[in-house]
Amino acid sequence: xxxxxxxxxxxxxxxxxxxxxxxxxxxxxxxxxxxxxxxxxxxxxxxxxxxxxxxxxxxxxxxxxxxxxxxxxxxxxxxxxxxxxxxxxxxxxxxxxxxxxxxxxxxxxxxxxxxxxxxxxxxxxxxxxxxxxxxxxxxxxxxxxxxxxxxxxxxxxxxxxxxxxxxxxxxxxxxxxxxxxxxxxxxxxxxxxxxxxxxxxxxxxxxxxxxxxxxxxxxxxxxxxxxxxxxxxxxxxxxxxxxxxxxxxxxxxxxxxxxxxxxxxxxxxxxxxxxxxxxxxxxxxxxxxxxxxxxxxxxxxxxxxxxxxxxxxxxxxxxxxxxxxxxxxxxxxxxxxxxxxxxxxxxxxxxxxxxxxxxxxxxxxxxxxxxxxxxxxxxxxxxxxx
Numbered sequence: 001x002x003x004x005x006x007x008x009x010x011x012x013x014x015x016x017x018x019x020x021x022x023x024x025x026x027x028x029x030x031x032x033x034x035x036x037x038x039x040x041x042x043x044x045x046x047x048x049x050x051x052x053x054x055x056x057x058x059x060x061x062x063x064x065x066x067x068x069x070x071x072x073x074x075x076x077x078x079x080x081x082x083x084x085x086x087x088x089x090x091x092x093x094x095x096x097x098x099x100x101x102x103x104x105x106x107x108x109x110x111x112x113x114x115x116x117x118x119x120x121x122x123x124x125x126x127x128x129x130x131x132x133x134x135x136x137x138x139x140x141x142x143x144x145x146x147x148x149x150x151x152x153x154x155x156x157x158x159x160x161x162x163x164x165x166x167x168x169x170x171x172x173x174x175x176x177x178x179x180x181x182x183x184x185x186x187x188x189x190x191x192x193x194x195x196x197x198x199x200x201x202x203x204x205x206x207x208x209x210x211x212x213x214x215x216x217x218x219x220x221x222x223x224x225x226x227x228x229x230x231x232x233x234x235x236x237x238x239x240x241x242x243x244x245x246x247x248x249x250x251x252x253x254x255x256x257x258x259x260x261x262x263x264x265x266x267x268x269x270x271x272x273x274x275x276x277x278x279x280x281x282x283x284x285x286x287x288x289x290x291x292x293x294x295x296x297x298x299x300x301x302x303x304x305x306x307x308x309x310x311x312x313x314x315x316x317x318x319x320x321x322x323x324x325x326x327x328x329x330x331x332x333x334x335x336x337x338x339x340x341x342x343x344x345x346x347x348x349x350x351x352x353x354x355x356x357x358x359x360x361x362x363x364x365x366x367x368x369x370x371x372x373x374x375x376x377x378x379x380x381x382x383x384x385x386x
Contacts, residue, residue: 003035004085006100010039016284017116027359093142110373113146140164147372152282153303174358175287182293184268193232200228201333204270206285209237217276220322267292272332278319290346297328313346
């Protein structure tokens with residue numbers, strides 16, 4: 001099968017969407033499929049043996065400077081004509097991926113779209129309430145041009161359906177349990193994350209340092225935890241300076257961006273993982289923490305309850321409730337046997353979430369999109385794409 005993938009984000013940027021794409025492309029290569037990726041900015045020329053077509057872009061400043069908005073270019077049409085895809089996959093069809101939906105429509109090609117970011121919710125959290133209604137209509141319009149739509153968690157399937165998106169399926173979660181493992185525990189990494197106090201309790205956060213991640217909850221959480229509790233924040237983002245000022249005087253270490261073995265060691269060297277965000281469609285970092293044998297304490301919002309089994313692989317707390325988050329963290333820090341029990345359960349669960357299984361399911365959805373496009377009456381196709 002030949003697949004044309006249009007994505008709003010790709011390497012060198014790393015986030016949950018990019019990580020899912022990379023794992024998927026690795027599997028598509030191993031399964032013998034062909035793909036071309038259209039990505040904004042300055043991506044690598046190839047990944048997993050597949051061509052990556054760079055698309056000129058502009059930065060979404062000042063709200064989200066890391067996000068590159070791809071612009072239409074003649075190279076999209078030229079590459080599509082040469083590649084002759086069997087199906088088009090639009091990853092978050094908002095800007096560049098929206099051009100992918102249009103390219104599929106113009107060429108009468110089967111289209112699958114996947115929903116990874118709740119754009120209207122992000123707009124609200126970034127202070128762009130004036131585009132919330134417009135973005136909701138735009139996202140619904142773009143997704144409903146596809147034969148098949150996918151979400152990465154059960155709650156987001158429901159959210160998409162409530163937003164009026166049709167033909168929504170579940171793209172199974174997946175995590176790399178070879179890269180992320182309890183075996184990556186590192187005493188030297190723990191010393192780094194605790195500021196030289198490795199015997200103190202250590203709570204970890206990994207992700208973007210931005211307003212919509214609700215990291216102020218962690219500041220309040222520390223006020224309710226023992227004075228020797230350490231918090232390590234791994235990542236970077238536009239809110240970093242404000243957060244460093246907010247956490248000044250607390251036992252918090254800001255490490256900056258990590259990847260590879262350092263990131264794997266950071267996960268495995270913590271006692272608990274905190275995830276206060278309410279805007280996640282899944283929360284891949286939660287899966288990576290569970291794979292590393294570290295229980296997760298996360299907000300009961302978005303896709304996090306789909307990633308974390310409450311009272312089995314971690315705990316959930318009411319969004320924004322710092323005191324409850326601290327209480328759930330304390331249950332883990334104060335009870336080693338409970339922590340180890342949840343760590344084992346999380347690792348066992350993560351081992352069920354393989355990339356091959358998730359990608360085989362995706363290929364099945366590609367085939368469904370092709371069949372729907374091929375066999376649906378023209379009037380039905382028109383309604384689906386209106």
